Amino acid sequence: MIYLLLKYIHIIGAAVLLGTGAGIAFFMLMAHFSRSAPVIAGVARIVVIADFVFTASAVVVQPVTGVALAWLAGYSLAEGWIALSIALYLLAGAxxxxxxxxxxxxxxxxxxxVAANQPLPPIYHRFFWWWFAFGFPAFGAVMTIIWLMIAKPQIF
Structure with a gap:
């Protein structure tokens, strides 16, 4: 019973990581394309809160439940797909x-x-496009980890 409960929590955590990441990316991108500083400020404020509430919670839950599941199932953390998942998890975090x-x-x-009633300065655009670029490896790593959890391939 404890195994199924941990597995359930682990799957929900994975869904939260993937879903929150996709949702945040969508809303930030739509806000950016609005070119409206008030819209961007409001969306970014909410996105930061969502990342701390949802993503950060899942970031803590995932390794705890993952290690417990591996132990209960008799897997070593050095098992290929688990070791690769851990490496990708660290990459996503980085x-x-x-x-x-x-x-x-x-x-x-x-x-x-908004407060100065000015347009968005060039530094905003630099931060936005760096933010956009950094999302791809993080999101790709999470998607790959989910595939590894499902397929459990023999890697090495």
Missing amino acids: FWLPVVWMQMRIRDIAQAA
């Missing part, structure tokens, strides 16, 4: 942490533009 910081900067820059 891209996600700067993304969160960039989202906070985007929010602050947009809020300052």
Whole structure:
């Protein structure tokens, strides 16, 4: 019973990571294409909160439940697909942490533009496109991890 409960929590955590990532990317992209500093400021404010509430929670839950599941199922963490999942998880984190910081900067820059009744400055666009680029490896890593969890391929 504990195994199924942990598996359920682990799957929900994976869905939250993937879903929140996709949702945040969609809303930030749509806000950016609006070219409206007030819209961007509002969306970025909510996105930062969502990342801290949902993504950060899942980031903590995933390794805890994953290690417990591997142990209960008799897998070694050195098992190929598990080791690759762990490496990809660390890679996703290495891209996600700067993304969160960039989202906070985007929010602050947009809020300052709104307060000053000014257009978005060039620094906003640099942060946005770096944020956009960093999302691809993080999102791709999470998608690959989900495939590894399902397929459990023999890797090495």
